[in-house]
Amino acid sequence: VGWLAGSGLALNNGIVVDRFCRSPSDPHCYAVGDVANADNAIYGRPLRLETWRNAERQAAAVAGFISGSRSEPFAELPWMWSDQYDLNLQVVGFPGEAEEEIWRGSPQDREFCVLGLRAGAVVAGTLVNQGRNRRPIEAMVESAAVIERSALGDASIPLKQLVRS
């Protein structure tokens, strides 16, 4: 974003935008993807994410804002995936926000996940070859559910059974 210095657009760890991906400096300027430091309603603070889903969905959202087909702000739980050789890696939320970790499974099995908890609630999940647990973890994070730690750490209990509606 160096070329934007002096343009009048607010820059701070990327292009500063609001929940509609719009610059507070100029309502006709939008930013999406890696360059956008966007206010996120879920976290109540700006987030700049470098993931393809964020770039894709922010772009679609901005198309909706500009065309008038969308009025709700962009607010999504961060999620990314990557395949590294035989390992499928997925991260939901921000593991760095967790105060404690609960492991389900063992790295020796090359299939496990690590749940991040804050104030007892699941705030993040890191999955290795466990894509099936992505949606249950997303649901837990979105609901800020406080779930019994022993159940969370018991890999014999499917996570989807622990999701509360």
Ligand SMILES: Cc1cc2nc3c(=O)[nH]c(=O)nc-3n(C[C@H](O)[C@H](O)[C@H](O)COP(=O)(O)OP(=O)(O)OC[C@H]3O[C@@H](n4cnc5c(N)ncnc54)[C@H](O)[C@@H]3O)c2cc1C
């Ligand atoms: C090595 C690598 C691995 C990654 N792996 C993953 C992954 O496993 N999972 C995941 O979710 N994400 C991954 N990412 C991140 C993901 O690729 C990015 O988040 C995503 O591509 C961002 O999309 P974007 O459109 O915001 O930016 P980009 O895809 O970077 O597109 C920006 C475009 O703007 C062009 N551009 C830049 N400056 C100018 C200029 N001044 N004038 C005109 N054009 C310009 C660039 O050439 C580029 O084509 C990875 C990134 C890298 C680099």
